[in-house]
Amino acid sequence: MSIKLKALLKSPWVFHLSTGSCNNCDIEILDCLTPRFDVERFGMLLAGSIRHADVLLVTGSGNRKCIPRIKKLYEQVPKPCVVVAIGECSLSRGMFIDSYNCPVPVDKIIPVDVYIPGCPPKPEAIIAGVVKLIEKVKNKK
Amino acid sequence: MKKQEILQELRERFKDEIVDFFEKSPKRVYIEIKPEAIVKIANCVFKEFGARFNIASGVDARFHMEILYHFTFDEIDLTLSIRTKLDKAKKLEIDSIANIIKGADWIEREIREMLGIDFKGHPNPKRLLLSDDWPEGVYPLRRDYKEWDKGAIRDRGAD
Numbered sequence: 001m002s003i004k005l006k007a008l009l010k011s012p013w014v015f016h017l018s019t020g021s022c023n024n025c026d027i028e029i030l031d032c033l034t035p036r037f038d039v040e041r042f043g044m045l046l047a048g049s050i051r052h053a054d055v056l057l058v059t060g061s062g063n064r065k066c067i068p069r070i071k072k073l074y075e076q077v078p079k080p081c082v083v084v085a086i087g088e089c090s091l092s093r094g095m096f097i098d099s100y101n102c103p104v105p106v107d108k109i110i111p112v113d114v115y116i117p118g119c120p121p122k123p124e125a126i127i128a129g130v131v132k133l134i135e136k137v138k139n140k141k
Numbered sequence: 142m143k144k145q146e147i148l149q150e151l152r153e154r155f156k157d158e159i160v161d162f163f164e165k166s167p168k169r170v171y172i173e174i175k176p177e178a179i180v181k182i183a184n185c186v187f188k189e190f191g192a193r194f195n196i197a198s199g200v201d202a203r204f205h206m207e208i209l210y211h212f213t214f215d216e217i218d219l220t221l222s223i224r225t226k227l228d229k230a231k232k233l234e235i236d237s238i239a240n241i242i243k244g245a246d247w248i249e250r251e252i253r254e255m256l257g258i259d260f261k262g263h264p265n266p267k268r269l270l271l272s273d274d275w276p277e278g279v280y281p282l283r284r285d286y287k288e289w290d291k292g293a294i295r296d297r298g299a300d
């Protein structure tokens with residue numbers, strides 16, 4: 001495993017990007033970060049800027065106005081990075097699948113590594129997803 | 142000002158402009174007017190009667206494009222909806238009330254891009270919600286809206 005990847009797994013800093021969600025997934029992410037579920041014990045920390053982040057958490061359906069912004073943010077993440085799509089909206093747009101403003105799901109815009117389904121996913125599901133992600137990257141070598 | 146006074150005054154002053162008068166409930170009154178008179182009546186209701194401009198809503202009905210301007214009188218608990226009907230066969234345009242009511246600025250911009258109704262004399266007729274690559278002349282909330290984007294994916298990738 002490269003030193004970069006190893007460092008990334010010890011303490012992945014996450015950046016939270018909402019692309020037009022109803023804010024429920026965002027609240028669940030906040031739940032993960034705050035003391036009750038305390039994802040910080042795995043070393044995860046919310047980064048203030050995308051340029052400091054290793055993990056990009058994407059929520060929401062990715063509407064037309066957001067698509068260029070998602071791309072712009074993805075260009076700014078230091079590589080290697082992982083992208084986590086959280087919630088039904090960012091997986092397949094959920095109930096907004098026929099909306100005029102949501103042409104493609106998020107994984108057609110940027111490469112997504114982990115999908116966490118649910119509307120909204122429980123904090124346990126988000127933690128399980130992130131732990132699986134760490135395992136996956138570790139075993140990749 | 143009491144409710145009856147307001148309605149009476151409107152009835153008398155705008156005899157020729159008011160098409161229909163409908164009291165749905167004690168708290169809700171619909172007044173249908175001619176589209177040309179909207180600035181005059183909105184000015185009277187907003188400036189003289191001191192109503193609050195709540196919101197406007199655009200409706201794509203079968204033969205008409207309707208715009209409802211909702212005014213509320215909070216202290217007497219009355220909602221006054223001023224309804225205008227624009228004929229779909231003609232050019233869809235109406236005078237803007239954003240010059241006298243600042244709060245109508247954004248909703249008029251939204252109705253313009255969603256339903257394609259032209260607000261004449263709007264101070265800032267730019268787009269509000271749609272993205273810049275949205276084609277001109279396509280209005281998403283109209284009844285006859287068709288998918289225009291060839292790249293759009295409308296399935297979930299599984300049966």
